Structure formats: structure tokens, C-alpha cells
Amino acid sequence: MSGWIKQVLKPVASLRLTVALFAAAMVLIFVGTVAQKDQGNWQVVNEYFRSIWLWMPIGIAGVRVPFVGGYTLGILMLVNLTAAHTVRFKFSWKRAGIIITHLGMILLILGEILTGLFSVEWNMTIDEGQSINYAEDIRVSELAVTDPSDPEHDDVVVIPQGILAGHADGAPIHDPLLPFDIQVLRWMPHSGLAGLGMADPALLASNPATHGFGTIALAMAKATATGVDGGEVNAPSAYLRLTHNGQVLGTYLVSLHGIAFEDPRQPVTVGGKTYLIELRFRRDYKPYTMHLIDFKHDKFVGTEIAKNFSSQVRLVDPTQNEDREALIYMNHPLRYRGETFYQASFKRDESGTILQVVRNPGWLMPYIACSLVSIGLIVHFGVMLGKFVGRTRR
Amino acid sequence: MAKDPKPNRPTHTRRLWLIPVVVIGLSALSLTGCEEEEIGAYQTAKSPPYAPPAPIDAAQSHAGHDHGQAHQETIRWDVPDGWQADPAPSAMVTAVFNISDEAGDLRVSVTKLAGDGGGTLANINRWRGQVGLGTVAAIQDQPITSIKTDQFTADLVDLVSPPGAAGRFERMLVVSIPRQETGQTWFIKMTGPGGAIDKHKQDFVGFVGSISFEGGHP
Numbered sequence: 001m002s003g004w005i006k007q008v009l010k011p012v013a014s015l016r017l018t019v020a021l022f023a024a025a026m027v028l029i030f031v032g033t034v035a036q037k038d039q040g041n042w043q044v045v046n047e048y049f050r051s052i053w054l055w056m057p058i059g060i061a062g063v064r065v066p067f068v069g070g071y072t073l074g075i076l077m078l079v080n081l082t083a084a085h086t087v088r089f090k091f092s093w094k095r096a097g098i099i100i101t102h103l104g105m106i107l108l109i110l111g112e113i114l115t116g117l118f119s120v121e122w123n124m125t126i127d128e129g130q131s132i133n134y135a136e137d138i139r140v141s142e143l144a145v146t147d148p149s150d151p152e153h154d155d156v157v158v159i160p161q162g163i164l165a166g167h168a169d170g171a172p173i174h175d176p177l178l179p180f181d182i183q184v185l186r187w188m189p190h191s192g193l194a195g196l197g198m199a200d201p202a203l204l205a206s207n208p209a210t211h212g213f214g215t216i217a218l219a220m221a222k223a224t225a226t227g228v229d230g231g232e233v234n235a236p237s238a239y240l241r242l243t244h245n246g247q248v249l250g251t252y253l254v255s256l257h258g259i260a261f262e263d264p265r266q267p268v269t270v271g272g273k274t275y276l277i278e279l280r281f282r283r284d285y286k287p288y289t290m291h292l293i294d295f296k297h298d299k300f301v302g303t304e305i306a307k308n309f310s311s312q313v314r315l316v317d318p319t320q321n322e323d324r325e326a327l328i329y330m331n332h333p334l335r336y337r338g339e340t341f342y343q344a345s346f347k348r349d350e351s352g353t354i355l356q357v358v359r360n361p362g363w364l365m366p367y368i369a370c371s372l373v374s375i376g377l378i379v380h381f382g383v384m385l386g387k388f389v390g391r392t393r394r
Numbered sequence: 395m396a397k398d399p400k401p402n403r404p405t406h407t408r409r410l411w412l413i414p415v416v417v418i419g420l421s422a423l424s425l426t427g428c429e430e431e432e433i434g435a436y437q438t439a440k441s442p443p444y445a446p447p448a449p450i451d452a453a454q455s456h457a458g459h460d461h462g463q464a465h466q467e468t469i470r471w472d473v474p475d476g477w478q479a480d481p482a483p484s485a486m487v488t489a490v491f492n493i494s495d496e497a498g499d500l501r502v503s504v505t506k507l508a509g510d511g512g513g514t515l516a517n518i519n520r521w522r523g524q525v526g527l528g529t530v531a532a533i534q535d536q537p538i539t540s541i542k543t544d545q546f547t548a549d550l551v552d553l554v555s556p557p558g559a560a561g562r563f564e565r566m567l568v569v570s571i572p573r574q575e576t577g578q579t580w581f582i583k584m585t586g587p588g589g590a591i592d593k594h595k596q597d598f599v600g601f602v603g604s605i606s607f608e609g610g611h612p
Contacts, residue, residue: 133438133439146441148440148441148443148444151440152440153437153439153440154437154438154440154441155435155437156435156436156438157433157434158433158434158435158436160432163431163432163433173433175433177433177434177435192513192516193507193508193511194507194511194517194520220516222513222516257508257509263444265444274444276444285436347577
């Protein structure tokens with residue numbers, strides 16, 4: 001190896017750096033775990049572990065310090081380990097176990113980086129007898145403005161949650177794709193809904209809604225769901241004033257709680273044409289449809305303890321000439337087009353299933369990595385045992 | 395020539411700048427990978443035609459009905475004598491009854507909301523505010539009694555306005571019935587003067603006890 005490469009790699013391969021990285025990882029994991037008390041799980045994962053750096057709270061109100069994020073630590077560990085092997089370690093059969101173990105660890109880190117960057121997790125909620133051609137991301141919402149006038153298809157314009165929240169200062173959202181301008185009067189990242197008859201008079205007096213759901217229900221802001229809320233999902237609501245050419249069309253309440261109504265969509269008429277608006281979980285439309293034939297929740301006889309959950313589905317994909325049935329149950333997912341469909345949950349009245357749709361190009365790597373680490377440790381133990389026995393005999 | 399007792403260790407100390415360089419490099423890389431959120435448009439298969447909110451059945455004679463789209467369930471009850479059903483309650487309310495009494499008129503409303511209706515503690519504090527009571531920090535701080543039937547256990551909260559308080563109601567009875575089967579919660583609320591509620595509280599409890607649900611899944 002040329003001298004200058006070695007000179008560059010030597011400090012990177014430092015054992016001190018290894019110890020410092022492990023110490024930083026412990027701090028990050030500890031603070032990240034505690035943070036789930038006040039923040040949602042996925043918010044913490046993205047902010048602490050799938051980030052380059054972050055402003056880390058240090059336990060004093062409002063005081064934060066910059067700290068390395070999970071990606072930086074992972075990549076530095078990777079660089080540190082590979083540099084150490086390049087500069088310091090020499091291959092010999094005696095060290096084979098250590099090298100295999102380290103190879104496993106390198107794969108583990110690479111696998112997590114791949115998962116963090118490229119994996120997606122969505123939900124498919126399907127009622128018995130219903131067909132669905134989209135999955136939902138229950139961590140984030142979108143405002144959908146649908147033009148249903150074409151008899152063949154719907155034209156949908158979607159505004160991501162980030163844009164709605166970013167315009168909570170009242171600045172209008174204007175886009176040539178939209179049939180009207182939208183002014184976000186109030187944005188609530190998490191909310192509850194109450195009938196007007198149950199609300200405080202003070203809240204009633206400040207109800208800005210003039211049309212739709214908002215005239216019969218009131219949305220109230222709630223603290224956002226945290227990692228200790230037992231899987232509670234944020235349900236945003238917003239009050240939107242819609243205008244067209246300077247003319248106010250009305251102020252509407254849009255809410256993830258819209259499902260409480262007969263139809264979660266609300267009609268808005270502009271220039272004689274009716275559009276439907278709906279705040280919903282972000283959707284990812286698929287080229288295939290999933291039809292739920294039957295959902296079963298088996299219990300152990302005489303108890304309420306779950307024995308098995310299973311979904312009998314029919315998968316239809318005209319683009320691949322695919323039309324088949326499949327049974328999805330615990331630990332027995334369906335794999336199709338690079339996506340894995342797990343039996344994740346079900347509707348509370350057992351009228352439908354909730355499938356988790358996961359696309360993870362690095363899904364196999366943790367299995368290979370753990371196998372390599374195990375093999376490496378066994379080899380190393382064997383080598384050391386042989387050495388010890390040899391020494392004892394002498 | 396004498397050997398330097400403290401040999402230079404340039405490689406470890408001088409190249410520590412590599413670490414911030416790596417961090418800055420990674421930050422730049424992450425910024426280039428950030429997806430900017432933008433408004434998008436696409437076509438989808440036809441969705442079901444828009445269904446305007448169905449008129450809610452008012453409590454006719456001795457039975458009320460609720461037909462939610464998501465979970466079909468029928469609620470039934472026996473209406474006590476002297477309770478007059480409002481023929482046109484607001485769309486958000488399933489039923490409203492008016493009771494005339496010399497001690498003051500009472501109103502009973504039956505409402506259904508998704509989930510827990512916004513949170514038990516938040517609801518309790520809202521109701522307390524409506525009778526002019528201060529908030530409580532925990533649900534345990536609010537006395538709650540239970541009404542049990544074969545089908546459900548309901549929580550009953552009895553709130554009385556303190557003397558001189560500027561509450562919207564003088565007294566309020568609120569019952570919540572969580573329905574695991576449909577993921578919804580029913581609220582039955584009686585509001586009016588305290589003396590009148592004293593006289594009709596038994597009827598209210600009897601009305602809640604008479605409620606039954608039919609047709610929910612499975």
C-alpha cells in the first residue's frame with residue numbers, strides 16, 4: 001500500500017476513535033430513548049438515528065447542543081473498522097474469526113443504512129369484500145382535491161402536510177394545479193373532534209368554519225402523540241379558507257377525523273364545477289388491487305387470547321397478468337413486486353384487516369450479518385481453545 | 395546520534411481534521427438527497443360518488459337508529475314518560491329530548507363520536523368548564539360512577555355549577571359509552587337546573603340502562 005494512503009488511513013483507524021464512537025453511540029441511544037417520552041417514535045428515529053447531526057437536549061430546559069446523528073456514527077464506525085483492517089490487521093488463520101465477525105458488523109451497519117435510506121412502510125386497510133389499490137402512510141397526511149367530473153377517472157391534486165403546516169402563518173397556497181387558493185387559518189398537528197353542542201362557548205365563538213363539517217363539529221388541538229402513548233397516531237385537522245379570483249368560497253374544517261362522517265370528503269363548487277376536498281393519510285397508488293375475501297381472528301378455545309390473525313386476499317395485477325389468492329397470516333407474509341405484506345393489525349370490529357406493506361432492499365442483510373458474527377465468534381473461540389489446549393499439552 | 399525521546403506523532407494529531415471533513419461531507423450529501431415536498435397531481439380510478447350526509451334519524455317513538463357507514467350498528471332505547479323527542483336535531487346529534495318541568499326545562503342529547511371523542515380528560519375538563527368548574531389534572535380527580543348493562547359499562551359524570559360561577563349550565567349529567575365493536579363512543583348528556591335534574595336523574599339513568607346495540611360486527 002502506498003505510503004500516503006496509509007498515512008491518511010492511520011488516524012481514521014485509531015482505536016481511540018472507536019472508543020469515542022461507541023461512547024457517542026451510547027449517549028445517542030440513551031437520549032433518543034428518553035426523547036420518546038415527549039415525541040413520536042418515528043419522529044425520534046428520523047431526528048436522532050437517521051440523521052447526520054441534531055440539536056440534542058441536555059436536560060436543561062430549552063438548552064440543546066449539536067451532536068452527531070446515527071448516520072454519521074454508523075458511517076464513521078464503518079470507515080474506522082475498514083481502515084483498521086486495511087492498516088493494522090493482517091490476515092492469518094488465527095485471526096479469521098475476528099475478521100469474519102467484523103465483516104458481519106460491517107454488513108449490519110450497511111444494512112441499516114440501506115434500510116434507513118430506501119425502505120418504506122405503509123399500511124393497507126381493507127374491509128371484507130373491498131378492493132384497494134393504494135397504501136397509506138399513517139405518519140403523514142395530505143390534502144386531496146379531487147375533480148370527479150371525468151366519467152373514466154378522477155383527477156387528484158395533493159398538497160403534502162408539510163406545505164399546509166408551512167403556510168399556517170396565513171400566506172395563501174397558490175398553484176396552477178389547484179382550482180382555488182387555500183389559506184390555512186389554523187393547523188393542528190394532532191386534534192380531537194367534538195360536536196358543537198359539546199364544545200366550550202368560547203371555542204364556539206371562535207369557530208371560523210362557514211361550510212361543511214365545520215358547521216356541525218369543532219376541532220381542538222391536542223398534544224402530538226408520543227412514543228409512550230400506546231401507538232396513538234397523530235390526527236391533524238385544519239381550518240382552510242378557500243378563495244377563487246378573490247372571491248371567498250368558504251371556510252372549511254378538514255380533519256383526519258373526517259371518517260366520523262358519512263363521507264369524509266366535502267364538496268366545494270367553483271365556477272359551476274364541484275370538487276371534493278379531503279384531509280387523509282398520504283397515499284401511494286399501486287398498479288395492482290388487493291381484495292379482502294375474509295379476515296379471521298382465531299382465539300384459543302374458551303379464552304379471549306389471540307391464536308391467529310389471517311387475511312384471505314385476492315391479488316389482481318393486469319400489468320403482470322397476475323390474478324391469484326393468497327393467505328397472509330402472522331409470520332407468513334405475502335411478497336410481491338419487491339413489497340412484503342405483513343398481517344399487522346385489524347379493525348376493531350374485525351370487519352377488515354390492516355396489512356403492513358414494506359419495501360426494504362436491505363431486508364436480508366441483518367440475517368446474513370448476524371450469521372457471520374455468530375460464525376466468526378465460534379471460529380475465534382475454536383482457535384483460542386486450540387491454542388489453549390496446545391499450550392497446556394506443552 | 396541520540397534518538398529523540400519524544401518521537402513526533404503527526405499522523406494521529408494532525409489529521410483529526412478529517413473527522414469534521416467527513417461530517418461536513420455527509421451533511422452536504424444528505425442535503426442533496428433531501429426531497430422537497432411539492433404539490434402533485436395524478437389520475438386514479440373512479441372513487442365512489444360523493445354521498446352527502448344522510449339525514450340522522452330523530453328518536454321516533456321508542457327507538458332510535460344510527461347507521462354509520464364505517465360500522466353498522468343500531469342503537470335502541472326506551473324513552474321515559476314526559477320526554478319529548480326533538481324532530482329536527484342538528485346533524486351531529488343523533489337525538490335530542492326536551493323535558494318540561496316546573497323546576498326548569500331540561501335537555502337530553504345523544505351524540506356519537508369517533509374514537510374516544512377527543513380524550514377522556516379533555517372531555518371532562520370541557521364539561522367542567524361548561525358548568526363553571528376548574529379543570530382537573532387527572533381523570534382520577536373527577537368522581538365517576540358506572541352504569542352497567544349486559545352489553546356495556548358506561549361512565550357517569552355529575553357536575554354541579556359552584557355558587558356564583560359563570561357556567562353555561564347549572565348542572566350536567568354526562569354518560570359515555572365506549573363501543574369497542576365500532577371504535578366509537580356515545581355520549582348522553584342531560585343539562586338544566588340542578589333541582590330539575592334531581593327530579594329526573596332516575597329517569598336519565600333508566601334511559602341509559604335501557605340502551606342496547608344491535609347489528610354491529612361481526
